[in-house]
Amino acid sequence: MPSEPRHTLAARTRMLDAFKQGQDWLLVAHHNTIPATTSRRIVDSGSPEVKARGGARASNVKCTPEMEAALVDYVEENCLYTLVQLQQMIAFDFGVCLSTSLISQKLCDKLYTMKQVTFPKLLSLLLLLAANGVRKVAI
Structure with a gap:
């Protein structure tokens, strides 16, 4: 289960609004405990939304x-x-x-394969004996 973002969407939005209005957005970021690097990334992207990360890789797809x-x-x-x-x-x-x-x-x-194993001489002998009515044979 993904973890929640460290900085709330409201705090990120406040910081971005301060940038758009020409105010001191780094001060707003500092008071909302957003690091300067994170605030620069938010300003550069122009969106306070958190990007989706990770997820299933294309090579790791389950077979339905x-x-x-x-x-x-x-x-x-x-x-x-x-x-x-x-x-x-x-x-x-x-x-x-x-x-x-x-x-x-x-x-x-x-999948499976069917192999039919035959012993031609033994099979012909058994058929011959069955035709003659012999039930037990010492082989």
Whole structure:
């Protein structure tokens, strides 16, 4: 949670009004306990408002469920897309730049592959034995 400004908006406004009226604005700043450097910055900017600072960086954007669903759809559509291509597609569709490591992490949780392991000789032997009615076999 952001902290409150050290100097109130009213004090800043009083100091700026004194400057605009041609009065001794440094004296007003001193009596409102506003440092000279801060008062000069307020006078130079012409606004007593406090600028917003910080916030979420563009590289640290959370991946929404809609983005995750879109990633899965892209891969199901064409499984040969690279992570960079998926990153560009998300940037185009959602206007957000996700890191390739985050895309990989989200896809690892969602996708899986099915491998069918067959043993042709064993399978044919089991089918042959089943056709002959043999239930137990020592292999």
